[in-house]
Amino acid sequence: MPYAARLILSKKERVAVFQPEFIEDLRYWVETDRKLAIRAFNLIEAILRDPFKGIGKPEPLKYLTPGAWSRRLTQEHRIVYLVRDDQIDFLQARYHY
Template identity: 70%
Template sequence: MPDSESVQPARTAIFQPEFLEDLTYWVDTDRKTALRLLRMVKEVLKSPFEGIGKPEPLKHLAADTWSRRITQEHRLVYLVRNDRIDFLQARYHY
């Protein structure tokens, strides 16, 4: 059984309007990318600092803001807090 300290509490997903617009764009234009994005969201909620898309902290935005590569051009940008993760955008570069 894992130590109680090593178990992360579940974080709530908060989807900002820009993120939802970006997700709608991907569903309408490139379903394969939309599915990759949804897999990334699931993985971010489970483990925000490691996994697919080469997670990296963004130094020029708010503290605890991270990005992952969706494609060579586009990034998933999210803000990690103790009890929630805000998904900020899913198109373009930050």
């Protein structure tokens, strides 16, 4: 069951939906690399402020579902998320798509 949180960080209010795989990935970073976990949380905040601009080199993913974007967590790992009108689904926070 995804976890949802409502954050008002921009003019457009969107619900953040964290998929189970994403939460598992965050848990992994908290347990293995706290510095990277903090970077992931900073990226989440930036995505909620503006899903299309900001830190982490936002990039639309053309081979996934329309509306899918990624941001660079490290050279190897990305945060992948899906932008909809009223919500942002956070899909993964490890690996490269």
